[in-house]
Amino acid sequence: MAGNEDRRAVRTKGNLKKALLALLKEKDLLDITITEVAQLAGCNRVTFYSHYKDLQALLSAIVDDYLEGLVDNFRRSFKNQKSIAANDVDRQLPIFEFIYENQFIFSLILKGVVLPGSQNQFCESLVKVSGTELELKEKSVVEIPVLNYFSTYGSLGFFLYWAMGDFKEPPEVMAKKLAYLQGKMFVEAKVRT
Structure with a gap:
């Protein structure tokens, strides 16, 4: 029962x-x-x-569900791999496809108007995964947490740009652009086991 x-x-x-x-x-x-x-x-x-408790709590639960899905798709992008190239479009694609399939809710999350703090939740969910499950292969003069936050919050601007343009460009095109930009910041990361 x-x-x-x-x-x-x-x-x-x-x-x-x-x-x-x-x-x-x-x-x-x-x-x-x-x-x-x-x-x-x-x-x-x-x-x-x-x-x-109220509509905000319900909306927050919705955002949590979709961010969990985002994280699952992020993890899927490097599952069963030992290392990933920063400029690998296939690594970016699952995230873009998930956001594209759920444009309405991600438009709300990325714009941060309906649920204050949702932009930070978006970034922090990705920072947590990349900070604990990935590490740079090459040495960096910048501390890894700094690079992680810079990359993730910079990506927020990239996703926000996409949302503000009503997701007109397909996920493949956007994944290619972000892979190019990230390839300029670091070469390769290895997946922690």
Whole structure:
């Protein structure tokens, strides 16, 4: 019986997330009510409050889900490899494809307007992975954490540029451009085992 309740809770949370995203496509967060979200999700306000404190908490949970997916795609880009070249387009591509497939939510995250701090969350999720699972092969006069933050937050500007242009360029083109830029900063990184 507890398993059914857990599945029901997961399904309800998923429905609430989908409902909020659907409403955000129509209007600003400040113009959306909890009642609207709950009704669209097929539940009531009490059910909403049993899962989330407010709409910000729900939006934060949505962002967390998508950033987790982003990290999974980042890891996929170097899975089963011993080292990766900075200018390897295939390494960049999974991230760009994931963002492209989820343009709406990543537009909100990258622009940082709806959920303050989401840009930092975006960067910190990538910094954490690259800082713990990758290391430079060559020596650097710049400390590795500094280079990691510079590269990641610089990439934020790159992704933001893409979002501001409504993702018009395909993921392959953007991955090639970022690979070129990163290839100018370092040559190769090795994957920690």
